[in-house]
Amino acid sequence: QAAKPHVVVLATGGTIAGAGASTLNSVTYVAAKVPVEKLLAGLPELASVARLTGEQVFQTASESFNNEHLLTLARRVSALTKQADVDGIVITHGTDTLEETAYFLNLVVHSAKPIVVVGSMRPGTALSADGALNLYNAVSVAASQDAAGKGVLVTMNDEIQSGRDVAKSINIKTEAFKSQWGPLGMVVEGRNYWFRAPVKRHTVHSEFDIDAIETLPAVDIVYGYGNMNTTGIEAYGKAGVKALIHAGTGNGSVAAQAVDALKALRAQGVQIVRSSRVPDGFVLRNAEQPDDKYDWVVAHDLRPQKARILAMVALTKARDSKELQRIFWEY
Numbered sequence: 357q358a359a360k361p362h363v364v365v366l367a368t369g370g371t372i373a374g375a376g377a378s379t380l381n382s383v384t385y386v387a388a389k390v391p392v393e394k395l396l397a398g399l400p401e402l403a404s405v406a407r408l409t410g411e412q413v414f415q416t417a418s419e420s421f422n423n424e425h426l427l428t429l430a431r432r433v434s435a436l437t438k439q440a441d442v443d444g445i446v447i448t449h450g451t452d453t454l455e456e457t458a459y460f461l462n463l464v465v466h467s468a469k470p471i472v473v474v475g476s477m478r479p480g481t482a483l484s485a486d487g488a489l490n491l492y493n494a495v496s497v498a499a500s501q502d503a504a505g506k507g508v509l510v511t512m513n514d515e516i517q518s519g520r521d522v523a524k525s526i527n528i529k530t531e532a533f534k535s536q537w538g539p540l541g542m543v544v545e546g547r548n549y550w551f552r553a554p555v556k557r558h559t560v561h562s563e564f565d566i567d568a569i570e571t572l573p574a575v576d577i578v579y580g581y582g583n584m585n586t587t588g589i590e591a592y593g594k595a596g597v598k599a600l601i602h603a604g605t606g607n608g609s610v611a612a613q614a615v616d617a618l619k620a621l622r623a624q625g626v627q628i629v630r631s632s633r634v635p636d637g638f639v640l641r642n643a644e645q646p647d648d649k650y651d652w653v654v655a656h657d658l659r660p661q662k663a664r665i666l667a668m669v670a671l672t673k674a675r676d677s678k679e680l681q682r683i684f685w686e687y
């Protein structure tokens with residue numbers, strides 16, 4: 357009998373490693389408590405799908421992830437994928453910024469081996485905890501050859517999602533992660549059922565490689581709303597931001613006073629990326645604002661937090677706004 361695939365579980369914290377005071381604490385509990393050895397030991401079913409190694413990379417709530425966490429994690433994932441004895445990788449993660457990490461890895465890790473990011477909405481101590489099955493599904497997907505070459509994946513609520521497309525869309529239910537383009541497939545009782553594949557560039561087809569990235573440029577987000585002021589835009593400009601994501605209303609519309617402030621930043625060399633605070637849909641060039649005239653970029657279908665990740669990665673290479681826009685269409 358052939359040996360089972362070797363899957364490395366990189367633990368970073370979150371609710372999947374959370375613990376509450378009682379079984380009734382589904383929302384009030386402490387995240388990032390349980391060490392990876394205990395997570396794996398608590399799920400003996402994993403041994404039926406893979407040989408496992410656990411590594412505690414961080415123990416944090418994911419809202420406190422910063423660029424250093426992203427770089428450290430991506431470097432570790434990249435190094436592991438180069439090991440002949442590693443078949444797949446699972447990253448356990450808090451759900452709050454899980455989609456940002458998954459997209460970052462999708463852009464910069466050059467490997468076709470399955471990489472799966474997973475979290476949970478309830479701590480393991482709660483009634484109907486979702487972490488155990490989510491983790492089992494993640495390991496099972498990471499151990500399967502048919503998950504290779506599909507980019508970084510996210511397994512939550514029995515679905516297999518593209519790390520590029522998926523986002524936390526409900527903050528209190530276990531069906532928290534959604535993509536407007538639908539899941540890639542489902543994982544049921546250790547078997548994958550695929551229905552579609554990503555068409556955007558990722559992993560081995562990406563022009564970006566974590567092994568060549570030393571630092572990430574400063575990219576921040578300003579939010580559009582009625583009676584918006586320009587204080588935030590100006591402050592980010594003074595702070596030396598390299599790109600500013602505008603989370604606009606509707607189709608990425610921008611208030612008149614914000615238009616002037618953003619044009620002033622662009623004149624100083626800051627890249628302006630127009631996205632929308634509306635969760636679904638996408639922003640078109642020269643609709644709502646004359647992007648050609650202002651030399652701005654549109655975020656395509658990426659939510660502001662995803663646009664920030666892509667802009668940071670893109671600006672490690674892209675020289676001008678045309679190249680930046682090309683990257684936003686392709687990734």
Ligand SMILES: NC(=O)CC[C@H](N)C(=O)O
Pocket residue numbers: 369370371372387416417418419449450451452453475476477478
């Ligand atoms: N469900 C969760 O994982 C949220 C816990 C925590 N805020 C985090 O993102 O790590």
